[in-house]
Amino acid sequence: xxxxxxxxxxxxxxxxxxxxxxxxxxxxxxxxxxxxxxxxxxxxxxxxxxxxxxxxxxxxxxxxxxxxxxxxxxxxxxxxxxxxxxxxxxxxxxxxxxxxxxxxxxxxxxxxxxxxxxxxxxxxxxxxxxxxxxxxxxxxxxxxxxxxxxxxxxxxxxxxxxxxxxxxxxxxxxxxxxxxxxxxxxxxxxxxxxxxxxxxxxxxxxxxxxxxxxxxxxxxxxxxxxxxxxxxxxxxxxxxxxxxxxxxxxxxxxxxxxxxxxxxxxxxxxxxxxxxxxxxxxxxxxxxxxxxxxxxxxxxxxxxxxxxxxxxxxxxxxxxxxxxxxxxxxxxxxxxxxx
Numbered sequence: 001x002x003x004x005x006x007x008x009x010x011x012x013x014x015x016x017x018x019x020x021x022x023x024x025x026x027x028x029x030x031x032x033x034x035x036x037x038x039x040x041x042x043x044x045x046x047x048x049x050x051x052x053x054x055x056x057x058x059x060x061x062x063x064x065x066x067x068x069x070x071x072x073x074x075x076x077x078x079x080x081x082x083x084x085x086x087x088x089x090x091x092x093x094x095x096x097x098x099x100x101x102x103x104x105x106x107x108x109x110x111x112x113x114x115x116x117x118x119x120x121x122x123x124x125x126x127x128x129x130x131x132x133x134x135x136x137x138x139x140x141x142x143x144x145x146x147x148x149x150x151x152x153x154x155x156x157x158x159x160x161x162x163x164x165x166x167x168x169x170x171x172x173x174x175x176x177x178x179x180x181x182x183x184x185x186x187x188x189x190x191x192x193x194x195x196x197x198x199x200x201x202x203x204x205x206x207x208x209x210x211x212x213x214x215x216x217x218x219x220x221x222x223x224x225x226x227x228x229x230x231x232x233x234x235x236x237x238x239x240x241x242x243x244x245x246x247x248x249x250x251x252x253x254x255x256x257x258x259x260x261x262x263x264x265x266x267x268x269x270x271x272x273x274x275x276x277x278x279x280x281x282x283x284x285x286x287x288x289x290x291x292x293x294x295x296x297x298x299x300x301x302x303x304x305x306x307x308x309x310x311x312x313x314x315x316x317x318x319x320x321x322x323x324x325x326x327x328x329x330x331x332x333x334x335x336x337x338x339x
Contacts (some may be wrong), residue, residue: 008033009081010038010073011044015095019122026297032060059074061088061304076172079104086111091118096182098321100174125183130292131261131274152184152231153249157238168212170337176216184232186320191252192228196319202327221327263335320332
């Protein structure tokens with residue numbers, strides 16, 4: 001029997017399935033969940049019959065045997081769930097974005113410091129993608145020298161899910177750079193070996209969905225640290241002909257080579273996911289990363305046990321979201337979404 005029990009509060013985004021599986025693979029025991037939506041709860045409960053559905057989140061928050069709370073609630077609601085969990089002495093693993101406003105970020109930092117709890121965001125496009133993990137392993141071994149620049153692309157498809165109304169409401173999902181691009185901001189900091197960075201410029205627009213005025217369907221940002229620069233683009237324009245939900249890519253330029261990741265599909269025709277291309281002085285190689293170990297869940301549970309920061313440094317976790325919120329705010333100046 002595992003020594004760590006966890007529960008879920010808020011299951012609105014399908015990422016909750018990955019969060020639960022991540023901790024279960026690492027040996028934690030999933031014991032309870034709270035969701036107000038009967039349709040979501042039915043599907044979720046069938047997938048995880050070991051977890052009891054509770055009518056009141058207090059049944060989870062006040063249960064001292066539960067050490068960790070995970071959430072993939074509507075993005076605008078996540079901060080309050082995380083704050084309640086930390087105030088009840090529990091560590092937190094939230095879906096991205098961890099929050100949608102600077103005020104929420106400030107309060108989370110304050111409460112995390114006061115309580116000594118762990119606040120962590122499962123940036124799945126890094127920690128749950130074996131090609132991204134292997135890129136980190138290779139760079140740590142010096143495969144491409146010193147990192148100079150990253151280009152992170154996060155195209156998504158609107159067609160594969162029946163999207164609820166909150167998804168198209170700006171203050172509920174947080175804007176495209178806060179929401180989707182938080183993945184790319186975290187990867188930029190990670191591969192730059194930096195705790196923080198600067199947003200140089202940012203833009204958002206609704207170019208193709210006039211019937212959904214709250215939706216931002218494209219956004220981009222230029223970013224930098226003292227030693228690296230980067231570019232991020234995220235969008236909702238994945239064509240119907242692509243056989244998956246998005247062609248997520250990351251190119252990492254180093255002083256002695258570069259790595260390109262095709263995370264979810266190789267449009268040149270190789271089957272499967274997790275394609276890594278390495279170009280260096282010896283030549284060009286394709287590396288299949290499908291069997292690469294994903295350590296995040298184990299590291300997170302070790303952090304819960306030992307009060308350490310091995311899965312992700314707390315400051316990088318915060319500052320990825322700070323950069324995403326900064327870019328979102330910068331992009332919306334003079335637009336219809338300006339707050």
